[in-house]
Amino acid sequence: MTEHPYLHPDELLGHEIAPGSFSYSALDVSLYALGIGAARDGLDRKELQYVFENHKDGMKTLPTFGVMFPSHAMSRGRLPGVRYNPENGLHGEEILELFRPIPTFGKVSCRGRVKGVYDKGSGAVIHIEATTSDDQGELARHETLLFIRGLGGWGGDRGPSGKTNTPPARNPDVVHREAIPENQALIYRLSGDTNPLHIDPDVASAGAFQRPILHGLCTYGFASRAVILHYAGNDSDRFRRMGGRFANPVYPGETLVTEMWQEAENRIVFQCKVAERDVLVLSNAHMELR
């Protein structure tokens, strides 16, 4: 293993992130649901329970609301042993596991640590694991993989292969198409990710994008709704686990195509493409239901 000027894996590995807490209301839950396209047609009673605090069947929290807990509760601050420019840090992969449905309001606490540092050649991967609890006990487990461009080649372990949850060789069992409105990133960002890359045309072009891109976790949320709709009869309480890799950016206004394969009764492998460009945007993804 060679010495790298901007990466010291031994300092990074095992680092415990300062724990913190986050309180949220039913309004936050509704805003998030609208941010990932729920109840788009307004009248669709199937998704009204995600946006209406007094729904007669009870309000429900869309499971992927949980991905925001660690970033809201913990200031990741500066991780020790690594230095990089923000535009070189990409969200590579996100895994969310829920032990029970997320309450529609409450207070959660998170703690996390750096579980792994991998050398992918063209860059480094920092693997962060976190857990979320509330007053009822453990609620969620999170894995976030950050890909740092340019920090590879120091002779470290490549880490686990990303070739999991590869779609089978047959055509998808179910295909769900959904247009993403032009203003989707503007709504999504009000849930807390106000990175200007998703709203400022100048910042986007400085990052070599044609225009502001959709948040990867917004695409993640759209995809989760498609799988829950088709395989869980839109019963979000059946969500157990989801994971996926951010393969390419999505632009608001494009059409998201979610291709799904049922691998077992409660296990679905899926991927998302953008119809207009035939580009894979969320790959090697899966959802487990209960």
Add this chain to the structure above:
Amino acid sequence: MTEHPYLHPDELLGHEIAPGSFSYSALDVSLYALGIGAARDGLDRKELQYVFENHKDGMKTLPTFGVMFPSHAMSRGRLPGVRYNPENGLHGEEILELFRPIPTFGKVSCRGRVKGVYDKGSGAVIHIEATTSDDQGELARHETLLFIRGLGGWGGDRGPSGKTNTPPARNPDVVHREAIPENQALIYRLSGDTNPLHIDPDVASAGAFQRPILHGLCTYGFASRAVILHYAGNDSDRFRRMGGRFANPVYPGETLVTEMWQEAENRIVFQCKVAERDVLVLSNAHMELR
């Protein structure tokens, strides 16, 4: 004047509403702007300043954000001298005057009083006047006319005629069409008006509506954007005053047609119709610019 069992104009007239205050952030300003359809096409830099706190030309607050100050700051509570079922209380008219542009965050205080009680035959009108101030002094003046069905015929004054700001006999000078998305009321309500009439199909049908209706003040906001776009070059700082009457409900998904007539350099008379039903929804409306 005859005695009315549910209305005692002498108790109501001059009643001072308990003053109160309201704090808001740039996030609230953005959410409101999205709630009245601003930056719908995402890329439209003309309206990005209403939804982006770090816009290079500075963020701006859409003027009609001000209509919410009295309801947020003051609990109107129960007005003395009047009793009615909520479904019989309709928002009749709203006038907003701004003395300067609304800051993009801050704390405001409101006070208000019942300025008039009128007998319209089929019902009563309660005319409420309010003022909003912040640490820079007086910011806004409000007039709200509530129409209470069934509380008329007690021999009171009819009040001022509603036949002001009537469009001239010529065709409109400018016509602006804008489709209202199906989920518009779901976004708008997160700014604080969570009346179930705008989201719950059962409550809507109990009120004899086909489905949940758009908030009147959301229509009001859409109309304000049309006038500001066409007559103020989208410079919201030029807003001085706006008023209009709520003539009929709008359903999300319909197309709002704003017909405008320029009466003087800085005075526009306008009205809004729904294209699909050719029904007048906002009538006798005007805007004054500076």
